Amino acid sequence: MIETVHVDLPGRAYDVHIGPGLVSEAGAHILPLLNRPKVAVVTDETVAALHLDALRAGLAREGIEMTALALPAGEATKSWEPLERTVGWLLDQKVERGDVVVAFGGGVIGDLAGFAAAILRRGVRFVQIPTSLLAQVDSSVGGKTGINAAQGKNLIGAFHQPSLVLADIDVLGSLTARDFLAGYGEVVKYGLLGDLAFFEWLEENGPTLAVGNQQARCEAVRRSVQMKADIVIRDETEQGDRALLNLGHTFGHALEAATGYSDRLLHGEGVAIGCAMAFELSSRMGLCSQESPSRVRAHLKAMGMKTDLRDIPGELPDAAGLLDLMGQDKKVMQGTLHFILARGLGEAFVTSDVAAGDVLTVLEDALRGR
Numbered sequence: 001m002i003e004t005v006h007v008d009l010p011g012r013a014y015d016v017h018i019g020p021g022l023v024s025e026a027g028a029h030i031l032p033l034l035n036r037p038k039v040a041v042v043t044d045e046t047v048a049a050l051h052l053d054a055l056r057a058g059l060a061r062e063g064i065e066m067t068a069l070a071l072p073a074g075e076a077t078k079s080w081e082p083l084e085r086t087v088g089w090l091l092d093q094k095v096e097r098g099d100v101v102v103a104f105g106g107g108v109i110g111d112l113a114g115f116a117a118a119i120l121r122r123g124v125r126f127v128q129i130p131t132s133l134l135a136q137v138d139s140s141v142g143g144k145t146g147i148n149a150a151q152g153k154n155l156i157g158a159f160h161q162p163s164l165v166l167a168d169i170d171v172l173g174s175l176t177a178r179d180f181l182a183g184y185g186e187v188v189k190y191g192l193l194g195d196l197a198f199f200e201w202l203e204e205n206g207p208t209l210a211v212g213n214q215q216a217r218c219e220a221v222r223r224s225v226q227m228k229a230d231i232v233i234r235d236e237t238e239q240g241d242r243a244l245l246n247l248g249h250t251f252g253h254a255l256e257a258a259t260g261y262s263d264r265l266l267h268g269e270g271v272a273i274g275c276a277m278a279f280e281l282s283s284r285m286g287l288c289s290q291e292s293p294s295r296v297r298a299h300l301k302a303m304g305m306k307t308d309l310r311d312i313p314g315e316l317p318d319a320a321g322l323l324d325l326m327g328q329d330k331k332v333m334q335g336t337l338h339f340i341l342a343r344g345l346g347e348a349f350v351t352s353d354v355a356a357g358d359v360l361t362v363l364e365d366a367l368r369g370r
């Protein structure tokens with residue numbers, strides 16, 4: 001059964017369809033958007049090997065022709081050279097202003113292809129077909145597109161909303177357990193930031209969902225996307241509430257930077273550990289009870305996820321070094337770090353009213369536990 005979340009942005013509204021079989025039905029969903037039966041697909045080599053034939057067949061079923069560019073998989077693809085290659089390729093394919101580009105892959109491909117679509121001929125429409133859990137629940141919805149700079153992640157980009165998102169739950173079956181659980185870090189984030197009932201549902205259903213229960217996966221993606229859509233509708237360009245989606249990211253980004261954005265720590269793993277630390281900091285500041293961070297950690301552990309700094313292999317900087325890395329985060333405004341803290345599970349808020357000493361103590365305690 002297909003679920004639909006409508007992202008009701010004035011003038012740029014679109015649907016996110018969630019469910020099984022959407023890749024093979026892609027043609028039927030995309031056809032109404034097309035001026036001519038032809039699309040340009042940007043993907044990566046891993047996704048292409050696994051799923052591109054199914055997409056080609058799904059489009060051909062409705063008479064849609066496709067050409068595809070498969071870029072190397074991995075974060076390094078979110079940079080200038082692959083962007084230049086993608087835009088050049090789209091121009092070579094004679095993609096016109098009225099055509100549609102399809103982003104078929106995880107967060108890297110969605111961000112890169114979305115940005116290429118945003119700047120090609122001053123903006124062409126694009127469709128997201130996210131293939132990772134992280135991309136289905138977070139990056140494919142909401143219109144953030146872009147690439148990384150030498151100075152930091154996601155520093156070059158544009159808000160460019162997709163015209164349609166197809167989140168095919170079947171595709172999640174080809175993810176490694178580690179990649180699936182990293183994406184699940186973002187799912188937990190939604191419960192923790194604004195919906196205690198969803199977090200409690202995850203405590204109950206998370207384990208069955210992790211081993212492949214399709215219905216539970218569909219429900220988890222639907223509820224996550226609904227929360228994201230509600231927030232994006234309120235604050236598309238992150239002037240306020242959208243920052244809530246960065247729960248766990250200030251600590252998480254520092255840990256990602258400390259591990260060189262390498263295989264030692266995936267983005268979603270950093271977010272999960274970061275969520276536990278954000279609740280620890282909230283508890284230390286007297287905003288929520290000590291039970292809250294304990295319950296966050298208990299759920300992450302029950303899911304077999306990275307939970308504490310001791311779960312990150314190799315050396316880490318000391319607390320001052322990590323605090324310094326937090327200062328490089330793009331959520332610094334006028335020199336002040338913005339944190340997402342919580343008054344309880346499901347009750348996050350944005351604040352800059354955090355003493356560096358409290359953050360240092362949380363980091364020192366966490367490092368001592370290693």
Ligand code: GLY
Pocket residue numbers: 138139141142144242245246
């Ligand atoms: N991933 C955070 C956002 O879309 O705002």
